[in-house]
Amino acid sequence: MDDCLAKKMEITVSEAEKRTGRNAMNMQETYTAYLIETRAVEAQSEGQCAPVDSLWRRYSEFELLRNYLSVTYPHIVVPPLPEKRADFVWHKLSADNMDPDFVERRRIGLENFLLRVASHPVLCQDKIFYSFLTQEGGWKEMVNETGFQLKADSRLKALNATFRVKNPDKRFTELKHYSDELQSVISHLLRVRARVADRLYGVYKVHGNYGRVFSEWSAIEKEMGDGLQSAGHHMDVYAASIDDILEEEEHYADQLKEYLFYAEALRAVCRKHELMQYDLEMAAQDLTSKKQQCEELATGTVRTFSLKGMTSKLFGQETPEQREAKIKVLEEQIQEGEEQLKTKNLEGRDFVRSAWADIERFKEQKNHDLKEALISYAVMQISMCKKGIQVWTNAKECFSKM
Amino acid sequence: AAGAPKPLPSSGPKSLREMPHPLATSSSEEMGPALTPSPDLIQPRSIADKDLSLPNGTPVDTSSPASSSSLLNRLQLDDDLDGETRDLFVTVDDPKKHVCTMETYITYRVTTKTTRAEFDLPEYSVRRRYQDFDWLRNKLEESQPTHLIPPLPEKFVVKGVVDRFSEEFVETRRKALDKFLKRITDHPVLSFNEHFNVFLTAKDLNAYKKQGMALLSKMGESVKYVTGGYKLRSRPLEFAAIGEYLDTFSLKLGTIDRIAQRIIKEQLEYLVELREYGPVYSTWGGLEVELSEPLEGVSACVGNCCTALEELSEDMTEDFLPVLREYILYSESMKNVLKKRDQVQAEYEAKLEAVALKKEDRPKVPTDIEKCQDRVECFNADLKADMERWQNNKRQDFRQLLMGMADKNIQYYEKCLTAWESIIPLLQDKPETK
Numbered sequence: 001m002d003d004c005l006a007k008k009m010e011i012t013v014s015e016a017e018k019r020t021g022r023n024a025m026n027m028q029e030t031y032t033a034y035l036i037e038t039r040a041v042e043a044q045s046e047g048q049c050a051p052v053d054s055l056w057r058r059y060s061e062f063e064l065l066r067n068y069l070s071v072t073y074p075h076i077v078v079p080p081l082p083e084k085r086a087d088f089v090w091h092k093l094s095a096d097n098m099d100p101d102f103v104e105r106r107r108i109g110l111e112n113f114l115l116r117v118a119s120h121p122v123l124c125q126d127k128i129f130y131s132f133l134t135q136e137g138g139w140k141e142m143v144n145e146t147g148f149q150l151k152a153d154s155r156l157k158a159l160n161a162t163f164r165v166k167n168p169d170k171r172f173t174e175l176k177h178y179s180d181e182l183q184s185v186i187s188h189l190l191r192v193r194a195r196v197a198d199r200l201y202g203v204y205k206v207h208g209n210y211g212r213v214f215s216e217w218s219a220i221e222k223e224m225g226d227g228l229q230s231a232g233h234h235m236d237v238y239a240a241s242i243d244d245i246l247e248e249e250e251h252y253a254d255q256l257k258e259y260l261f262y263a264e265a266l267r268a269v270c271r272k273h274e275l276m277q278y279d280l281e282m283a284a285q286d287l288t289s290k291k292q293q294c295e296e297l298a299t300g301t302v303r304t305f306s307l308k309g310m311t312s313k314l315f316g317q318e319t320p321e322q323r324e325a326k327i328k329v330l331e332e333q334i335q336e337g338e339e340q341l342k343t344k345n346l347e348g349r350d351f352v353r354s355a356w357a358d359i360e361r362f363k364e365q366k367n368h369d370l371k372e373a374l375i376s377y378a379v380m381q382i383s384m385c386k387k388g389i390q391v392w393t394n395a396k397e398c399f400s401k402m
Numbered sequence: 403a404a405g406a407p408k409p410l411p412s413s414g415p416k417s418l419r420e421m422p423h424p425l426a427t428s429s430s431e432e433m434g435p436a437l438t439p440s441p442d443l444i445q446p447r448s449i450a451d452k453d454l455s456l457p458n459g460t461p462v463d464t465s466s467p468a469s470s471s472s473l474l475n476r477l478q479l480d481d482d483l484d485g486e487t488r489d490l491f492v493t494v495d496d497p498k499k500h501v502c503t504m505e506t507y508i509t510y511r512v513t514t515k516t517t518r519a520e521f522d523l524p525e526y527s528v529r530r531r532y533q534d535f536d537w538l539r540n541k542l543e544e545s546q547p548t549h550l551i552p553p554l555p556e557k558f559v560v561k562g563v564v565d566r567f568s569e570e571f572v573e574t575r576r577k578a579l580d581k582f583l584k585r586i587t588d589h590p591v592l593s594f595n596e597h598f599n600v601f602l603t604a605k606d607l608n609a610y611k612k613q614g615m616a617l618l619s620k621m622g623e624s625v626k627y628v629t630g631g632y633k634l635r636s637r638p639l640e641f642a643a644i645g646e647y648l649d650t651f652s653l654k655l656g657t658i659d660r661i662a663q664r665i666i667k668e669q670l671e672y673l674v675e676l677r678e679y680g681p682v683y684s685t686w687g688g689l690e691v692e693l694s695e696p697l698e699g700v701s702a703c704v705g706n707c708c709t710a711l712e713e714l715s716e717d718m719t720e721d722f723l724p725v726l727r728e729y730i731l732y733s734e735s736m737k738n739v740l741k742k743r744d745q746v747q748a749e750y751e752a753k754l755e756a757v758a759l760k761k762e763d764r765p766k767v768p769t770d771i772e773k774c775q776d777r778v779e780c781f782n783a784d785l786k787a788d789m790e791r792w793q794n795n796k797r798q799d800f801r802q803l804l805m806g807m808a809d810k811n812i813q814y815y816e817k818c819l820t821a822w823e824s825i826i827p828l829l830q831d832k833p834e835t836k
Contacts (some may be wrong), residue, residue, distance in 0.1 A: 178689060185686045192679045199672035206668055209661045217654040220647055224797055231804070367692045374696050375829045378703075378822050385819035389812055396808035402801045 005124035006115060010039040011133065013111035016103045017056070032103055033058050034110055038133050054137040059084070064143055065132050070124060070265075071148045074272040075355035076123060077362040080261030082109025088190040088253065090198040091201060101247075105254060110257070122358070158271045163277035168277050169352055172401040175359065176270040179263045190253060197246050208239030227402035234395040241391070245384050252380065253260035257375040259366060266362070269355050276351055280344045288336040294330040297323055491515045492587045492602065494580035498529075507531050508567070510576055512583065514602045520594065524531045526603045533558070533605055535579055537774070541597040542586070543735075547591060547742055548784035550792055552585035553731035554578070555724065570716075574724050581728070591784075632748035637740075641782075644789060645740050652733035659726045662718060669715050673708060680704030699825040711818035717810045725803050729796070736792070743781050750774035 005011075015035040023029045033056040039051045062081055070078045086095045086102050096102065114133070117123045128146065131139050213230030218225040441827040496511040503581045535554055542551045555578035565571060600610050637645065682702045687697030754772050 033558060075761045182686075183688050185682060185689065189679075189682045189686065192675060192682060196672065196675045196679050197670065199675050202668040203665065203672055206665050209664075210658070213654055213661065217651075217658075220650050220654075224800065227801075255568035367690075370693055371696060371829060374700055375826065378700070378826055378829060380821060381703075381822045382826075385815045385822065389819065392808045392811040392815070396805055396812065399801060399804040399808055400803070402797060 004119050004121055005130070006118040008041055009113050009118065009133075010037075010041055011111070011118055012037045013107050013114065014054075016107045018098070019058075024311065030098070031058050032098070032106075034107060036133060046372065053134060055134075056133070059110075061132070061140070062113065064095045064140065065129065065331075066113075067152075068128055068143050068146065068148050068399070069117070069126065070268060071152045072126070072128075072146075073122060073271060075351050076120070076358050077262065077265045077269055078123070079113055079120070080258060080265055081113055082254070083257060083261070088257070090194040090201070101250075105250065109254060109258075121361075140279045151277055153272070162271065162273045165274050165278040166281055168274055172270045172352075173271045176267060176274075179266040179270065182266075183260060183263040184261070186195055186256055190256055193249075193253060193256075199250060201242055201246060202243035205239050207235050211239070215380035227398045227400070230401075231395045231398035234391050234398065238391045238395075241387055245380070245387075247356060248380055249377075250376045252373060255369070255376075259370065262362075262366070266359070269359070271349060273355065276344075276348050280341070280348050283337065283344055284343050287334065287341055290330055290334050294327060294334060297327050297330070305372075350385050488516045490587050490593055492583045494576055494583060497576055506567070508572055508575075510579060512602060521603065523603075523771060528602065528605065528607075530601070532575070532579075534601065535582065537607075537611060538597060538601045539582075542592060542595060545595060545597060546592060547739070548781045549589070550732075550736050550739055550785075550788040551592070552582050553594075553728050553735055554582055555728065556731075566835070570720055574720050577721075578728060588795075589788075589791070632745060632752050634744040634748040635751070638747075638782075639746060640786070641740060641743065645737065648733045648740075650738050652730050655726055655730050655733070659723065659730070660784055662723055662726065666718055667713050669711060673711050673715070676704060676708050676711070680708065695831075696825075696829045699828045703821045703825050706821040707818045710814050710821075714810055714814040718807070721810075722803065722807055725799070729799075732792075739785065743785055746774075746781050747778050750778050794809055 013034050014037050017033050017035070018030060019033045020028060020030050035054055035056055037052050037054045039052045059081075063084075066078060066081055069076075082105070085097060086099070089095050117129055123129060128143055131142060135142075209234040214228045214235065218228035218232070221228060437757035491514070493513045494510050495513070497508050498510075500507055500509060509529040509531045512526075512528050512530050514521070516524060532554075536557065539551060539554055542549075555575050586595075586598055592598065601607065604610050636642075680703075683704065685699045687694045688699065690697060750771070753774055757768065757771060
């Protein structure tokens with residue numbers, strides 16, 4: 001993507017800062033603000049050092065941006081934000097949003113989000129996104145002025161469509177099923193991984209007790225003393241090594257989490273399709289019934305049972321003038337309806353086409369990213385094994401000198 | 403499998419003349435066969451008239467049986483029992499279950515290979531059960547009270563918690579029993595013990611057990627150590643030091659035992675989670691197309707790590723913990739020997755005091771008190787010699803034990819490393835473009 005923003009502009013979320021302020025209800029609150037730094041790439045390549053622009057944003061502004069993008073580009077799988085609250089924690093990790101490790105990982109997640117948007121062929125061209133990066137004041141107002149909230153589909157409407165749509169595109173049905181399964185399996189994986197980390201932490205830390213007891217024991221020994229003492233030191237090293245190992249593994253967990261949330265974005269596109277399809281089906285149904293009504297009035301035959309027909313039978317027929325008027329209204333409505341249906345059909349087809357193109361792009365990205373994540377996880381495991389071999393080999397040598 | 407006995411010297415059984423004489427005067431290892439050696443050290447000697455002395459010039463009292471054994475003990479202290487000088491090999495193996503009407507129990511095969519004259523045959527193979535080992539140990543404690551007797555694995559097992567007929571339990575016990583006999587075999591005094599001989603050779607041990615009391619008196623075991631409730635004023639410095647050492651030593655071993663058990667527990671809990679973790683990757687693989695193989699690969703990898711971890715925990719349970727516990731038991735029995743020594747010394751001191759109070763004008767010290775003094779000196783000498791031997795063996799045993807522990811952990815990590823390294827190419831593999 002030669003013309004995507006990421007190529008033209010360096011974007012980083014370089015700092016996080018605790019702030020206090022007053023919220024909408026004029027109550028004091030503490031929140032974290034993130035520093036977004038941008039720098040034009042072109043100027044740099046010419047040997048000049050371009051100036052860095054920066055502004056501060058808080059998480060809720062990121063959320064606003066993402067909501068805007070989701071509503072404005074419903075056919076795009078919009079990159080997700082890092083989690084709002086610390087989830088899938090194991091005992092050593094804090095569930096506190098203010099915890100420095102959590103804030104740090106969130107900073108990285110937010111940067112990743114911006115880079116994802118900036119490298120998306122469609123999203124990167126959005127003006128609101130550009131302003132988010134460059135315009136400190138008045139951005140919120142700008143977003144609200146777009147009136148995107150009005151375009152948002154209600155949850156209820158979407159749910160209704162899911163149950164009642166008759167002929168959704170098969171590919172979207174399969175994709176919806178896939179995204180549900182993906183969410184489920186990644187959640188499960190993250191939960192178990194957290195438990196695994198917890199247990200592994202326990203195993204390593206208990207070995208630290210060897211360090212102390214070997215030291216105490218060496219005090220009463222003559223020839224064995226030195227060997228025991230130095231071996232005990234290696235046990236301490238072993239016990240301490242788990243902290244870094246598990247910290248690194250959190251990055252892997254974050255990579256999985258991104259795709260857990262991506263599954264939701266995928267689902268959102270499917271939901272939009274269902275909505276549009278349902279809308280289309282309703283419009284078609286409505287048109288058909290109006291045409292039928294028209295025909296019945298014109299010919300005077302009642303093909304299907306209708307309350308109007310019954311009442312007119314019971315209480316007398318309408319005058320020909322009344323009937324003419326009704327037919328006219330219906331004919332107008334039918335014409336409108338046909339126009340709308342044509343438009344909706346076109347929109348539907350457009351949606352399916354462009355959504356599917358983005359989905360294909362997303363699939364490739366997902367396969368690539370997850371493969372990289374698995375490789376880096378394997379590399380982490382290899383490093384952990386090598387460290388383990390090193391420590392125990394050192395300990396063995398100390399024991400041999402006993 | 404039990405360690406195979408080292409090959410016997412190819413020159414055939416050693417002649418009696420070549421065996422070192424327990425009462426020889428020479429300070430070098432070469433003993434002139436000036437006297438007919440008798441391996442039965444419990445019987446009083448007929449060579450009491452010979453003027454014998456220790457290398458340092460101290461005259462040796464050959465009238466008491468204890469002194470000769472302690473002499474042997476001290477002289478053979480530096481004897482490096484390598485393959486060349488060894489003449490007795492004992493192995494415990496081949497556990498078998500016996501189901502009888504009254505009970506079910508396990509017997510082990512005890513194989514002996516030897517060139518010693520004390521044995522009628524060069525080879526023996528008998529079957530013994532735990533009871534028999536327990537009997538042997540008690541007999542050794544009775545007949546060699548001045549020596550440190552190696553420990554047996556624990557007698558009682560809590561029914562329902564441990565399956566005493568499981569392969570793992572039986573194997574662990576077999577190893578401990580083998581170690582027990584080997585330690586006795588290596589001891590220059592204990593290995594010549596009559597009861598030990600019978601244990602290794604008798605077809606019907608029970609018959610011998612019944613004769614026990616009769617045999618004892620026939621042997622003239624007059625060395626009775628009175629536990630007459632004498633109170634020792636103060637333990638000599640060196641034995642006090644040993645006592646303190648043993649206290650701290652068994653305390654530290656207890657701590658190590660608890661730590662090792664905790665580690666095994668944590669590892670097993672880790673294993674439980676890993677067993678759930680691996681298959682989730684597989685499930686995920688089922689959802690994917692391009693990622694299917696990589697995810698399956700990771701799943702298999704985690705599975706391999708599970709197997710490796712299982713093996714590590716098993717090894718630690720079966721090989722590491724029992725040896726620790728053996729040494730704790732060893733320390734306990736050694737502390738008891740120290741107490742017995744205290745008793746002997748206390749008796750001597752009490753008797754000495756009693757005589758001193760009488761203020762009798764005596765030309766010489768009564769023989770009764772002489773014998774007491776003798777006992778104290780012999781006990782001290784035996785104990786010191788055994789302690790030195792014990793310290794050496796302990797050092798080797800722990801060196802081997804801890805190196806073994808390190809080794810098992812290295813092997814565990816190497817297995818995991820191999821598993822993860824092998825899937826890197828699989829993960830990096832570029833599938834054919836669709």
